[in-house]
Amino acid sequence: MTNKVAVVTGGGGILCGELAKTLAKNGAKVAVLDLKKEAADNLAAEINSAGGTAIGVAANVLDKEALEAAHREVLKELGPCEILINGAGGNHPKGTTSMEHFSPDQLDKADLTSFFDLDHEGVEFVFNLNFLGTLIPTQVFSKDMIGKDDCSIINISSMNAFTPLTKIPAYSGAKAAVSNFTQWLAVHFAKVGIRVNALAPGFFLTDQNRSLLTKEDGSMTERGNKIISQTPMGRYGKPEDLNSTLLWLCDPATSFVTGIVVPIDGGFSAYSGV
Ligand code: NAD
Numbered sequence: 354m355t356n357k358v359a360v361v362t363g364g365g366g367i368l369c370g371e372l373a374k375t376l377a378k379n380g381a382k383v384a385v386l387d388l389k390k391e392a393a394d395n396l397a398a399e400i401n402s403a404g405g406t407a408i409g410v411a412a413n414v415l416d417k418e419a420l421e422a423a424h425r426e427v428l429k430e431l432g433p434c435e436i437l438i439n440g441a442g443g444n445h446p447k448g449t450t451s452m453e454h455f456s457p458d459q460l461d462k463a464d465l466t467s468f469f470d471l472d473h474e475g476v477e478f479v480f481n482l483n484f485l486g487t488l489i490p491t492q493v494f495s496k497d498m499i500g501k502d503d504c505s506i507i508n509i510s511s512m513n514a515f516t517p518l519t520k521i522p523a524y525s526g527a528k529a530a531v532s533n534f535t536q537w538l539a540v541h542f543a544k545v546g547i548r549v550n551a552l553a554p555g556f557f558l559t560d561q562n563r564s565l566l567t568k569e570d571g572s573m574t575e576r577g578n579k580i581i582s583q584t585p586m587g588r589y590g591k592p593e594d595l596n597s598t599l600l601w602l603c604d605p606a607t608s609f610v611t612g613i614v615v616p617i618d619g620g621f622s623a624y625s626g627v
Contacts, residue, residue: 406431435504443561506542512554584618602615
């Protein structure tokens, strides 16, 4: 990976920050791209002070002009993009039901969000961020990969793409779209040698799910307990659990591997619960 240029969207966040550091440790020059400029700059500074090469770049993955400006900055500072990690993503409370199952009494409760109350803008936000937020950066950065060897796009899917999780229909549908797009793009780019694969992390405690999975005192919510009991390895993932799969998928040794979505989930997706 020495001197390969990698762009990591959502690189200011927890999981993709770890992926950015891993790419840098393995010799890549990394553009940490995030909506939050400060988060991107902080991570780039951390990589640089550890002896790596990184720049922080601010851009919204839904804004093509901002991404094109980011692309010009990456070209000038680091060179053409050879590895793209589409990591920016997440859920929104307005695309989430309060209860796992519907019961008619929910219709009278103003403090509950039933299926019938789901907010279209919340659902749209989640679909846009996860799906278009993968497609648009790919349009902008993957043109650099045409005609080059050993270029990879890695999308970030999720467990809910295989089987939807309760309460989060928007996020589940949007990540299913990311997995589907991973396969579509792998086929589309197969003749030009750009490989497209995805990581499907299981449950990792990060800012976007902390309040769903843990209480203020740090103990687990009912949902958190349920997840651990359905995860055969009995724990949440640690960001570093993703590293070896990322490196494997970007390695030229996997040059015949494209269009796969790899679960990294402590066995969650293999377990029927019985
Ligand atoms: P995180 O919130 O720590 O990181 C997400 C980063 O994306 C943040 O730095 C945020 O500023 C950035 N971002 C958000 N919207 C953006 C936009 N429009 N443009 C540019 N950047 C934007 O979350 P995380 O848990 O590290 O998640 C990273 C990826 O992994 C996401 O795609 C998420 O859906 C996926 N994922 C997470 C889990 C988990 O358990 N945490 C499980 C499966 C998949």
